[in-house]
Amino acid sequence: MEDQFIKAAGLIGDATRAAIMWTLLDGRAFTATELSIAANTSPQNISMHLAKLLEANLLCVEKQGRHKYYRFSSREVAYVVEAMANLIPKPEIFSQKKNENYPPVKYCRTCYDHLAGKIGVALADSLLKQKIIIENGNTFEISTEGEKWFSDFGINLEEAQKQKRIFLKPCLDWSERRYHISGSIGTLLLNKMLEQDWIRRTANSRAIIITGKGEKEMLKSFKIVV
Amino acid sequence: MEDQFIKAAGLIGDATRAAIMWTLLDGRAFTATELSIAANTSPQNISMHLAKLLEANLLCVEKQGRHKYYRFSSREVAYVVEAMANLIPKPEIFSQKKNENYPPVKYCRTCYDHLAGKIGVALADSLLKQKIIIENGNTFEISTEGEKWFSDFGINLEEAQKQKRIFLKPCLDWSERRYHISGSIGTLLLNKMLEQDWIRRTANSRAIIITGKGEKEMLKSFKIVV
DNA sequence: AGAATACTTCATTCTATATTTAACTATGAA
DNA sequence: TTCATAGTTAAATATAGAATGAAGTATTCT
Known part of the structure; x- marks a missing residue:
């Protein structure tokens, strides 16, 4: 139980993966390349991170030709990201x-x-x-x-x-x-x-x-x- | 905005700090020593991590004699931890x-x-x-x-x-x-x-x-x- | 007063893992 | 059928920052 929690926290905790989650928060599905641009890193690196997020079932993919579209795997994942976004003081x-x-x-x-x-x-x-x-x-x-x-x-x-x-x-x-x-x-x-x-x-x-x-x-x- | 999100995610993302958050989820305030036992690490280390969580306003402290009681600083923080805990599949x-x-x-x-x-x-x-x-x-x-x-x-x-x-x-x-x-x-x-x-x-x-x-x-x- | 407990600080060491380099597959376009 | 694009895999490298060790302060207990 606890170790699973720590694992999940660690997955979202990395800067690049957090940038991925942040980007996906608006609900659209993004391709690996788009996410690499959004997270400001290389395609190989994003690929590695996406693999980890998939493995942990935080994201899911849909293949369309040579593109792969990534999105949150469930509402629960979006809730976590939303809750985190709410820690940020609002600009009013x-x-x-x-x-x-x-x-x-x-x-x-x-x-x-x-x-x-x-x-x-x-x-x-x-x-x-x-x-x-x-x-x-x-x-x-x-x-x-x-x-x-x-x-x-x-x-x-x-x-x-x-x-x-x-x-x-x-x-x-x-x-x-x-x-x-x-x-x-x-x-x-x-x-x-x-x-x-x-x-x-x-x-x-x-x-x-x-x-x-x-x-x-x-x-x-x-x-x-x- | 985005960098603040990444910072928050990173703070909770570390294994030791995640263990702290997990422990605090039950709503009670814990002392530094208690948390170091719960997180299975040294007092110095927990002290360092608690300082970071305080600095980021995720926790707050109350001093009572030589003890310091730590708890979530706000409901919003608890929500994040709760949302994360909900990613864990339930044992039914x-x-x-x-x-x-x-x-x-x-x-x-x-x-x-x-x-x-x-x-x-x-x-x-x-x-x-x-x-x-x-x-x-x-x-x-x-x-x-x-x-x-x-x-x-x-x-x-x-x-x-x-x-x-x-x-x-x-x-x-x-x-x-x-x-x-x-x-x-x-x-x-x-x-x-x-x-x-x-x-x-x-x-x-x-x-x-x-x-x-x-x-x-x-x-x-x-x-x-x- | 002296000893024990609770906690912190800082300088040093260490290590997990993110990133890079390089080589590869698959699909679509020219 | 060749080139470009999208994405992956694997081994090598780099580094942030977590943990440790040593030494400190503050509080309580006897």
Whole structure:
């Protein structure tokens, strides 16, 4: 028990491997080469480290042609990295601005592969309030009206249900400490919003930005003032 | 941002320091010597490592005579260690037993310094159900009837309120993924139950066991079947 | 006061393992 | 079919930083 804990801690503890984990935190899958660039080291070295992380089951790979895509093997791994990221004192981006003007872009984070942060939580709240999803014990379920809503939003629920991974699941966000939506539905919502340019990923950070269009549309669809 | 993350990961990543964190996970404060025994290394070495953990604000100390008591500096630190502990595959203690007989002791864990695990969650549920505590946004509050209940249970609320630390706060348990009670009230409840021999700490593990007396009393006070 | 305990500091030694160098396989592009 | 790209493996090297040894301070016990 203890030795397994120490082993896991040591695996994440190395600087290069920590850089890998940090990069993977935004939920996307990265190739070995991309990770070597992100971690600022050689391909051979990254390959060695990835092998160790795979061996320990912290990551998993998917081969596509000559590329290999690495991602967290489980939600639990992402939690560890998130919890660690939360040790870092927050920069308080908003408090710097003293005037009432909304900043042009606002930040949220992607947690593993679904929306988290303030937006993710507000989104979950809104869907619950509108009875599009309903809480049932420990899980979220989609109501009959909700099914129509998702279809209007351009999300094919049948398709989502076919996927192996959990369909709809509350997931705790570390910064807000409240549940937001994860599972395949969470990913689909995130992708749809990216597709429609409501939100954009940033190049080298885990933050995503909300566009002007997104601001308007979110107010309209979710009654969220971002 | 990234370098701070890597630094934090590296701090926990060393074997000796990981052993320290693992030991501290049960919420008690330990002296340097105790930690050196737990981590199986020399006092000088543990001193060096503790200095690093202090410097990085992961731990804090309290001096009492010639002893120094070390503990996690914040809840966030405990979360990291808990999340890591959750990477370890669970032994499935119950599934080994095929018959319907309850095992003589049942395990729960102490999270930082309050009750967690199945018991902690069930306890929180029960207190909520009995309206002893009530949910209010993100916090728990004690109702008027609740005040009487706590006093009957032998917990002095005035005393608890005097303490600096947060009085009553929901805290997410990693294994159950539901809120249980933390804060000074959580600690007081835990201590009271230890005192009355409802539960006992085990020597070298983070598990605590429920006594026969505890089983009966919990059913009576909290309507929990353990 | 003197001895024992708890803990720290610093200079030195040591060692685990990260990185590099070099050579290799597999896939895709020209 | 040749070249370039993506990734791996293995042996050699380098080095950060963990552990040790020796000597110190502060506190408590008798």
